[in-house]
Amino acid sequence: MMDNRLIRRLEHAGPLSATEREALHALTLRTRPVPARTDIETGGAPQSVHLILGGIACRYKIWSGGARRIISLILPGDLCDGHLPLPFALGNTVGALTPCIVADIPRQAMADLIETYPRIGRALWWMTLVKLSITQEWLASTGRGADKQLAHIFCELMVRLRAVGLADENCFEFGLTQGDIADVVGISHVHVNRVLQSLRSSGLIVFSQYRLTIPDLARLHAFAEFDPAYLHVQDGARAPGALTG
Amino acid sequence: MMDNRLIRRLEHAGPLSATEREALHALTLRTRPVPARTDIETGGAPQSVHLILGGIACRYKIWSGGARRIISLILPGDLCDGHLPLPFALGNTVGALTPCIVADIPRQAMADLIETYPRIGRALWWMTLVKLSITQEWLASTGRGADKQLAHIFCELMVRLRAVGLADENCFEFGLTQGDIADVVGISHVHVNRVLQSLRSSGLIVFSQYRLTIPDLARLHAFAEFDPAYLHVQDGARAPGALTG
DNA sequence: CGCTTTGTTGAAAAGAGTCAAAGATCGTGG
DNA sequence: CCACGATCTTTGACTCTTTTCAACAAAGCG
Numbered sequence: 162m163m164d165n166r167l168i169r170r171l172e173h174a175g176p177l178s179a180t181e182r183e184a185l186h187a188l189t190l191r192t193r194p195v196p197a198r199t200d201i202e203t204g205g206a207p208q209s210v211h212l213i214l215g216g217i218a219c220r221y222k223i224w225s226g227g228a229r230r231i232i233s234l235i236l237p238g239d240l241c242d243g244h245l246p247l248p249f250a251l252g253n254t255v256g257a258l259t260p261c262i263v264a265d266i267p268r269q270a271m272a273d274l275i276e277t278y279p280r281i282g283r284a285l286w287w288m289t290l291v292k293l294s295i296t297q298e299w300l301a302s303t304g305r306g307a308d309k310q311l312a313h314i315f316c317e318l319m320v321r322l323r324a325v326g327l328a329d330e331n332c333f334e335f336g337l338t339q340g341d342i343a344d345v346v347g348i349s350h351v352h353v354n355r356v357l358q359s360l361r362s363s364g365l366i367v368f369s370q371y372r373l374t375i376p377d378l379a380r381l382h383a384f385a386e387f388d389p390a391y392l393h394v395q396d397g398a399r400a401p402g403a404l405t406g
Numbered sequence: 407m408m409d410n411r412l413i414r415r416l417e418h419a420g421p422l423s424a425t426e427r428e429a430l431h432a433l434t435l436r437t438r439p440v441p442a443r444t445d446i447e448t449g450g451a452p453q454s455v456h457l458i459l460g461g462i463a464c465r466y467k468i469w470s471g472g473a474r475r476i477i478s479l480i481l482p483g484d485l486c487d488g489h490l491p492l493p494f495a496l497g498n499t500v501g502a503l504t505p506c507i508v509a510d511i512p513r514q515a516m517a518d519l520i521e522t523y524p525r526i527g528r529a530l531w532w533m534t535l536v537k538l539s540i541t542q543e544w545l546a547s548t549g550r551g552a553d554k555q556l557a558h559i560f561c562e563l564m565v566r567l568r569a570v571g572l573a574d575e576n577c578f579e580f581g582l583t584q585g586d587i588a589d590v591v592g593i594s595h596v597h598v599n600r601v602l603q604s605l606r607s608s609g610l611i612v613f614s615q616y617r618l619t620i621p622d623l624a625r626l627h628a629f630a631e632f633d634p635a636y637l638h639v640q641d642g643a644r645a646p647g648a649l650t651g
Numbered sequence: 652c653g654c655t656t657t658g659t660t661g662a663a664a665a666g667a668g669t670c671a672a673a674g675a676t677c678g679t680g681g
Numbered sequence: 682c683c684a685c686g687a688t689c690t691t692t693g694a695c696t697c698t699t700t701t702c703a704a705c706a707a708a709g710c711g
Contacts (some may be wrong), residue, residue, distance in 0.1 A: 200413070211628055222546040225631055230546045243535045249538050251636070253546070279524075283490075286531050290488040294496050296541045301467040301475045303548045304592035307469065307667075338689060347549035349668050354691060390495070552699080583657060594700055599659060 166238030174287035202255040207312040209265040211241040216261030222253040259336040312385035333376035411483030419532035437601040440506040454510040456486040461506030467498040505583040557630035577619035
């Protein structure tokens with residue numbers, strides 16, 4: 162198998178030809194490591210499109226006063242940007258939460274690729290829509306109680322990480338600190354701690370050593386009112402028979 | 407001037423030829439009125455793309471228990487959907503908040519248009535990115551205090567409505583009830599009432615008869631920490647000299 | 652004119668934030 | 682191998698925001 166998670170993601174939108182796959186693959190060969198807590202891309206129109214191949218990154222915004230709000234979690238196989246041929250700056254920043262491996266794709270090369278292979282352009286548009294769909298779901302999930310909101314995010318991560326082969330049947334590595342999680346959910350880190358304890362004591366999650374286990378997926382889904390449809394992945398991690406391997 | 411606000415929106419992404427404008431215009435001729443509190447499009451893959459030409463609509467999600475969370479406000483000139491040639495269902499619903507005028511564009515016609523005029527496709531992709539950018543800003547804005555959050559939304563509406571010619575220098579029609587606003591901000595309608603009073607007594611807004619006036623734009627911007635860059639409109643409603651007319 | 656919807660107010664309670672301090676854990680260097 | 686410092690987690694007490702419930706006033710509409 163080609164280890165390229167971007168291609169795997171894009172093919173969720175529809176099949177690609179071998180030529181298209183190779184053209185994509187060629188763009189993702191040069192990678193660099195990024196240490197945790199380091200910015201990958203700052204505001205303004207970036208010169209290259211950033212592809213995460215390992216680790217967990219995030220898009221965040223800092224309000225006056227220094228409060229950080231994490232807007233999205235970027236997982237292996239995800240592109241950081243709107244990846245549009247046009248220069249389009251989302252007015253916020255991408256940073257690595259854990260140590261990451263990043264491929265920098267020159268914006269022009271990306272534009273040429275889309276020009277040559279319209280199907281890739283459509284797949285990238287589709288990925289933008291998935292990103293929009295996720296952001297909408299996060300927004301809809303706010304204000305329901307921090308416990309449900311956090312549970313919802315855990316459910317989502319389970320599906321997304323499984324879709325790129327980074328989660329087992331019911332657990333995955335999750336190297337964020339509780340302070341990071343606080344900025345994801347939009348609550349204080351003290352409250353994160355209490356919510357985690359509450360979820361743990363309810364038996365909904367097991368979380369230690371930066372490894373999250375969900376003993377009963379269906380139960381957590383019900384608690385969080387999570388329906389994976391908005392993620393648009395075929396796998397789904399729902400099929401009770403389809404396990405790892 | 408052609409009264410077509412969609413074209414005006416799309417040209418923010420870049421100029422269109424007369425042919426392209428006409429092809430777009432032809433798709434938006436057949437309109438229908440939609441009464442307030444009526445769904446325009448439900449979940450699932452819709453057969454047509456919906457363009458709002460008048461009124462205020464919203465995309466919303468209902469959680470179990472019946473709580474409604476409004477995810478985005480859709481203004482004249484906005485398309486409701488991801489408007490992708492591929493069938494892509496955002497798992498939520500679009501409804502009219504005030505009486506609306508809607509044009510239904512067959513999905514296939516839209517796909518053909520994009521095929522024929524790639525520039526329109528790129529402009530639509532660009533609109534998707536603007537939508538993503540707005541959703542991210544709303545998400546980032548949550549949890550900062552309901553007063554700042556609501557003020558931020560008012561600032562955004564001022565810019566967006568001005569960009570389509572539906573706002574004066576510092577005021578606009580805003581026909582939502584306080585209950586609607588509550589679902590937009592994600593707080594209770596009782597708290598909306600108190601927050602509005604607080605903003606009023608601070609002199610930041612004047613709001614009565616469903617008409618919102620912002621006496622001092624710069625002051626509200628500062629209070630809400632609003633920077634219109636994420637909206638990607640040229641006008642900006644910031645230029646102190648550029649008034650109506 | 653009466654009915655329904657919308658806006659307003661008060662009081663009690665829950666959720667979440669802040670402040671401050673004490674344990675755990677981890678990597679590093681001695 | 683241990684000690685140290687830094688980071689991360691946990692806990693308690695207190696405050697503030699926001700919710701809920703309930704009632705009433707105001708406005709719109711037939």
